[in-house]
């Protein structure tokens with residue numbers, strides 16, 4: 092693509108399709124400011140809107156880091172995806188305890204309502220959608236719901252309760268269920284069953300967040316297409332919420348300090364394929380968020396193997412566009 096020497100902007104390239112987001116930390120808002128302002132028109136806090144950070148102790152709210160992201164987004168006319176209210180991780184234990192014992196349902200519901208109320212009334216003009224419930228579904232085996240403290244305290248209805256509270260407290264926000272492995276058939280079918288059931292029970296849910304923590308070897312085009320079609324058939328908007336494409340097979344050890352040419356070639360092919368699919372389904376896919384900005388800061392350097400360097404994003408460690416970036420912006424139209 093000839094851009095007269097200027098690197099195209101991702102979000103502008105996709106303005107007729109969907110918004111293009113990045114997950115940020117208070118640090119990357121500063122260190123990656125040029126990439127962010129040029130390429131993205133949506134932000135998600137990688138960690139700073141999770142309950143453990145917003146309300147580490149009951150009634151003690153800490154909004155400083157979230158505020159920095161919201162201010163940045165407002166200053167640069169970006170959207171913000173809120174992430175997240177109900178999750179089994181990064182949620183303090185006090186939510187579920189009463190004088191050292193398991194708290195009863197009414198108390199936990201009340202705490203969740205207060206949390207959602209406080210957060211959404213602070214940001215209701217700025218945050219246009221929320222991942223209300225994150226990762227509630229079990230990956231394998233016959234049970235659908237993951238065994239969590241939310242399930243233990245509130246019972247099987249807890250997802251519906253969370254969506255109802257979120258709608259009550261922030262009637263204008265779009266409300267999403269969000270999960271990983273959401274295109275893997277076994278888990279996809281469970282998530283689909285859960286969402287169908289929620290819809291049938293008139294739960295106020297607007298969308299499905301497909302996280303998209305993928306890699307260069309797995310997650311086929313067919314599975315991605317099929318998952319989008321299934322979730323969209325429930326009249327749900329689709330967001331790709333946490334996209335990155337690992338260059339390693341899941342738990343394959345590696346001590347590489349730079350990616351191999353083969354890895355980058357496969358990654359380019361993968362990014363090309365998946366963005367082609369997202370464009371094809373842009374009637375229903377309304378947002379695509381990368382889980383990070385550039386390869387110098389990625390959670391995958393510590394997961395699932397600590398210290399294994401990864402290069403999952405569209406910009407390299409020096410913030411230069413990778414081959415994958417050029418493939419993603421290279422299409423007719």
Ligand code: GLA
Nearest residue numbers: 137138174225271302333390
């Ligand atoms: C999950 C969560 C995110 C984040 C990532 C790792 O996908 O939804 O909030 O914690 O793991 O960064």
